[in-house]
Amino acid sequence: MSLPIIEFTHMSTRLGGTLVHEDIHFKINQGEIFAIVGGSGSGKSTLLREVLGLLQPSTGHVTVYGHDMAHITEASYRDLSKKWGVLFQTGALFSSLTVLENTFYPLREYSHLPPKALKELALSKLLMVGLPLSAAIKFPAELSGGMLKRAALARALILDPALLLLDEPTSGLDPESVSSLDELIYNLKELLNLTVVMVTHDLRTLWHIVDRLAFLGEKKLLALGTPKEVATNPHPMIHNYFHDPESIKSHHGN
Amino acid sequence: MRTFFNSQSEPWLSAKKPKTRACKVYMNRDAHLNTTAPQLNFVSHTHTLQCVGDWTLSHEHTLATFFPRITRTLSTCSLKTIYLDGSQLTHLDSIGIWWLEKLLSLCKTQHIHCQLKHFSPSHTELIELLIEKLRESHAAPPSPSTSWVTQLGQTTLSLIEESLGLISFVGKVTFVFFYLLRHPHQIQWRNFFNSVQKTGFDALPITGLLSFLIGIVLAYQMGIQLRNYGANIFVVDLMGLSVLREFAPMMTAIILAGRSGSAFAAQIGTMKLNQEVDALRTLGIRPIERLVMPKLFALSLTLPLLTVWADMLGILGGMVMAKSTLNINFVYFLHRFSQVVPFKWYFIGLIKAPVFAAIIANIGCYQGLCVESNADSVGAHTTKSVVQAIFMIITFDAFFSILLSWLKI
Ligand SMILES: Nc1ncnc2c1ncn2[C@@H]1O[C@H](COP(=O)(O)OP(=O)(O)OP(=O)(O)O)[C@@H](O)[C@H]1O
Numbered sequence: 001m002s003l004p005i006i007e008f009t010h011m012s013t014r015l016g017g018t019l020v021h022e023d024i025h026f027k028i029n030q031g032e033i034f035a036i037v038g039g040s041g042s043g044k045s046t047l048l049r050e051v052l053g054l055l056q057p058s059t060g061h062v063t064v065y066g067h068d069m070a071h072i073t074e075a076s077y078r079d080l081s082k083k084w085g086v087l088f089q090t091g092a093l094f095s096s097l098t099v100l101e102n103t104f105y106p107l108r109e110y111s112h113l114p115p116k117a118l119k120e121l122a123l124s125k126l127l128m129v130g131l132p133l134s135a136a137i138k139f140p141a142e143l144s145g146g147m148l149k150r151a152a153l154a155r156a157l158i159l160d161p162a163l164l165l166l167d168e169p170t171s172g173l174d175p176e177s178v179s180s181l182d183e184l185i186y187n188l189k190e191l192l193n194l195t196v197v198m199v200t201h202d203l204r205t206l207w208h209i210v211d212r213l214a215f216l217g218e219k220k221l222l223a224l225g226t227p228k229e230v231a232t233n234p235h236p237m238i239h240n241y242f243h244d245p246e247s248i249k250s251h252h253g254n
Numbered sequence: 255m256r257t258f259f260n261s262q263s264e265p266w267l268s269a270k271k272p273k274t275r276a277c278k279v280y281m282n283r284d285a286h287l288n289t290t291a292p293q294l295n296f297v298s299h300t301h302t303l304q305c306v307g308d309w310t311l312s313h314e315h316t317l318a319t320f321f322p323r324i325t326r327t328l329s330t331c332s333l334k335t336i337y338l339d340g341s342q343l344t345h346l347d348s349i350g351i352w353w354l355e356k357l358l359s360l361c362k363t364q365h366i367h368c369q370l371k372h373f374s375p376s377h378t379e380l381i382e383l384l385i386e387k388l389r390e391s392h393a394a395p396p397s398p399s400t401s402w403v404t405q406l407g408q409t410t411l412s413l414i415e416e417s418l419g420l421i422s423f424v425g426k427v428t429f430v431f432f433y434l435l436r437h438p439h440q441i442q443w444r445n446f447f448n449s450v451q452k453t454g455f456d457a458l459p460i461t462g463l464l465s466f467l468i469g470i471v472l473a474y475q476m477g478i479q480l481r482n483y484g485a486n487i488f489v490v491d492l493m494g495l496s497v498l499r500e501f502a503p504m505m506t507a508i509i510l511a512g513r514s515g516s517a518f519a520a521q522i523g524t525m526k527l528n529q530e531v532d533a534l535r536t537l538g539i540r541p542i543e544r545l546v547m548p549k550l551f552a553l554s555l556t557l558p559l560l561t562v563w564a565d566m567l568g569i570l571g572g573m574v575m576a577k578s579t580l581n582i583n584f585v586y587f588l589h590r591f592s593q594v595v596p597f598k599w600y601f602i603g604l605i606k607a608p609v610f611a612a613i614i615a616n617i618g619c620y621q622g623l624c625v626e627s628n629a630d631s632v633g634a635h636t637t638k639s640v641v642q643a644i645f646m647i648i649t650f651d652a653f654f655s656i657l658l659s660w661l662k663i
């Protein structure tokens with residue numbers, strides 16, 4: 001039960017003259033919650049963009065469900081779009097549509113459901129991610145930062161995708177919301193046997209729900225494994241990431 | 255350090271995971287090959303509705319056909335209780351659950367008690383999770399709709415508001431203009447020269463070409479008429495009057511309204527969208543001073559210069575046409591030009607240019623600052639900036655003509 005869904009094969013990326021990744025090589029398997037972690041600017045979002053085919057690696061390949069993203073046809077890309085749900089780091093909601101319209105946008109594209117069904121399904125997804133019904137008729141510009149993240153997550157979930165790609169789904173949320181969203185992601189993954197790939201900076205998320213993680217740093221894949229394994233890695237960057245003295249002190253205080 | 259960490263993180267590691275309520279279902283949602291079409295069978299002797307196959311998005315059309323059929327069955331069977339059997343359900347997603355919910359509420363309206371049975375734990379879990387939310391969603395407030403009277407009122411109010419806004423914007427710009435005249439060191443020279451290049455230098459080819467073509471067309475059309483009277487040479491007078499006084503300033507202004515006015519609106523509008531304007535504000539910088547004034551100054555310089563350029567190319571076009579169709583050579587054309595065309599005409603044409611520049615820059619920048627927080631609004635306001643600027647340019651030109659004839663100039 002561990003089919004590889006996403007494969008990076010000796011991949012390097014050069015953006016605007018600077019090397020962002022060098023020889024990235026790993027697989028993400030079916031049914032796991034996989035985290036991509038690393039410092040700011042270590043190329044996590046870039047990695048996701050490569051999975052999505054928005055950016056081509058300079059050398060090497062990215063394969064998603066067996067499709068090489070560099071040579072994918074328009075038709076296969078459309079098929080893939082039905083299978084994945086994407087949350088961008090900044091939300092990327094359509095600014096001229098209401099939250100409700102944003103949420104059912106993918107469903108309207110890929111189905112012929114009556115408007116009533118679109119609306120009810122979208123609303124139920126909005127409720128699921130913890131938005132109040134009153135937010136549905138608002139425009140993205142009228143939402144708070146955390147609400148934007150949730151609305152974007154609802155849009156990512158609307159097609160019941162088999163693969164969830166989330167770029168910092170819980171950044172900018174209060175700790176309680178983080179836990180409830182973590183629980184939601186975990187439950188959905190268990191119930192629908194999803195594969196979840198997420199970029200996150202939240203150590204609690206890492207410990208609670210993540211099965212495996214990849215640590216990016218110094219342009220390379222520094223470590224790969226379960227959170228427990230990676231946390232014991234002696235590399236100074238990883239050590240500092242997991243053992244930030246300040247956070248331990250404050251945790252100790254509690 | 256390490257032991258410290260361990261003692262610290264153990265409680266985390268052992269902290270309970272989010273409730274693991276589900277048993278794992280190994281349904282490979284990617285294996286599209288083995289999908290089975292959904293069915294809904296009514297087994298009358300056990301009072302059971304059997305859900306079979308994939309109740310998923312890919313079978314939405316089949317799912318939609320169940321509903322009318324089952325409505326008929328339920329209204330004729332007159333049962334008190336029925337069972338919904340999910341034992342043969344293979345895949346289930348939100349769309350399937352939406353139809354299940356429809357089915358359950360149908361039973362409710364027909365006063366039939368409906369009981370779910372033999373659903374796999376994960377399906378039950380999923381149904382519970384979603385059906386609750388679906389029911390809550392019925393309580394959603396309807397999207398607000400407005401009658402045409404309200405819309406008319408709102409449109410009128412927003413028009414008035416916009417006009418007043420433009421007037422107050424022009425007031426602010428004037429204020430900052432005089433402020434900068436007194437403090438010239440605060441002028442953003444780099445932005446200014448940048449704008450001069452974009453609105454002036456880069457526009458040379460297009461304004462030149464269009465003026466040249468207009469000169470050709472004018473000379474040709476007038477030449478045909480004049481030749482009938484043998485008054486070929488008067489083409490020089492007419493060209494001088496029409497190009498210098500009217501066509502060159504107006505054409506240049508209209509080209510720049512389309513070229514630069516729209517660019518101002520789109521640029522400032524996008525900055526507004528990204529909260530860059532707010533960022534400037536919080537840095538204590540007046541957006542008008544930083545964004546609007548360099549453009550206004552630049553356009554006030556480049557539009558008159560471009561008008562002179564358009565004058566030259568327009569007359570050149572006229573000369574070329576006069577030579578080829580009316581047999582007036584360049585030397586003779588220019589000789590007569592200096593005799594019959596008064597400096598006044600040239601000056602009147604040129605004096606309009608700064609006013610046109612002010613119209614274009616003010617309207618373009620104002621529309622940019624009016625942009626609200628969505629992408630449509632950038633498009634709408636960019637369009638408005640061009641339409642309004644051209645409208646104002648032509649209106650002002652007409653007004654100016656009337657004024658001059660009234661003053662007998
Ligand atoms: N379009 C681009 N052109 C040039 N360089 C880029 C581009 N996009 C990203 N980069 C560079 O690539 C690196 C990785 O960027 P990326 O957005 O992937 O970081 P990240 O790991 O997601 O960081 P964060 O945690 O802050 O979101 C950065 O150094 C960035 O400057």
Ligand SMILES: [Mg+2]
Pocket residue numbers: 044045046089167
């Ligand atoms: Mg990022």
